[in-house]
Amino acid sequence: MSNDLSEYPRPSITIDCVVFGYDDERLSVLLLNRKEEPFANQWTLPGGFLNLEETFEVAIERILSCKAGLAGLYLEQLYTFGGLGRDPRGRVLSVSYYALVNPRQFELVVGQMANDLCWCSIQDLPALGFDHNHIVEMARRRLAAKVTYQPVGFELLNEQFTMTELQNLYESILGESLDRRNFYKKIMASGILKSTGERRRGLKSRPAELFMFDKTRYEQLVNEGFQFKI
């Protein structure tokens, strides 16, 4: 073994990202319709090649910003895919991440390199290029596991939200329905919400109280050994 890296063969590295969005009804994933081969005119996850001087997070920021107009998202590494046949061009590894975003805070901007972008419900994804259906499925499971022990769901909601909105989000991610009263008690008992004193008005029934995620309080609780759990 020498001190020179050049003698070792090097695969190409892409960064692919499962961007989750939520619109009060269902959990969606951001898809990109490719302009170029391979998989031209097919839907895939947004992604791109890693530059040598970039960390993964910086690469994702660049890719999502340039291809979709998104920035500053919550990111979490998912898995690195390295199957031999996953890219027809040759050996390409994909370091994949998932991101959480409130779609209302951004206007999707279709970049030069894509035909189109869309939010697609996780329920009815089309066949995606590469092994991207597999990646989405892993991300979905990881997110479902994550929300049960870390309060990451707030990234998908508006700053202020009602308890019912929060519950709907959890039900969408977990794929099961929860008891409204028990959910309320559990969330309130955790102490990670602060009330705004305001209410969601204009709907056709009793206005619900608006809450915010109390991040400072949450971090303080974690320091004291608290473990969030749904």
Place this chain on the structure above:
Amino acid sequence: MSNDLSEYPRPSITIDCVVFGYDDERLSVLLLNRKEEPFANQWTLPGGFLNLEETFEVAIERILSCKAGLAGLYLEQLYTFGGLGRDPRGRVLSVSYYALVNPRQFELVVGQMANDLCWCSIQDLPALGFDHNHIVEMARRRLAAKVTYQPVGFELLNEQFTMTELQNLYESILGESLDRRNFYKKIMASGILKSTGERRRGLKSRPAELFMFDKTRYEQLVNEGFQFKI
């Protein structure tokens, strides 16, 4: 974007592995004393460069077999590290895995490319080369989380083991002590052990029953919706 990968810069890829072993007393990690720069004569995790035609798992098999004489281990992908300064030779990503092995089933064989190998208690690791202390710490936490919801600990034990041996393993991994009687009940209630009818004799007190992990039964239970939990 063209169909040609060659125009994209490519980092080097290493595969590094946190090999956990257990010896009835404490959880250990396999360390390798490097012969070559960088970090010559320092301890690091076993690892090596990924070849173009290898999957990650095949690469790990090659690396652990040639550097330590280990083969056929339980493997799980941990994380991919891509910090800019983590290797003095240039941009090197590390796709890291962790492995579980019963050290008694193998004789460590120091390969050509290493000065030495050792099992080092997770409690008192020396300063390792690269960012490998960081990798070990992440692996330790991941393993501790994993054993609570998947029966992977058996990979670290002999085929037959007593309940106390199993409990000691869990205590080593979790870093906390468990109530012997409640542990017994929980494991027995899960139904994933089969008794051998034999006992561990020759110790200075009442011989304990020897159990085996019933993998078939476990998989059947999982199919029925069972979720292992400690």
Place this chain on the structure above:
DNA sequence: AAAGATAGTGTAAAAATCACGCAAAATATT
């Protein structure tokens, strides 16, 4: 004013967890 819809809260049963006690079966000691 009445009807319809969703919000907010309490309580009791069931299940899971926790904290122990004690007898049995081996070895070690006197």
Place this chain on the structure above:
DNA sequence: AATATTTTGCGTGATTTTTACACTATCTTT
């Protein structure tokens, strides 16, 4: 040989957590 010591195997009751479920309040719509 009797006794002490150690560790195993199993039981039980208290405590905590989870689950299931019902009713009133407050708004909008008719």
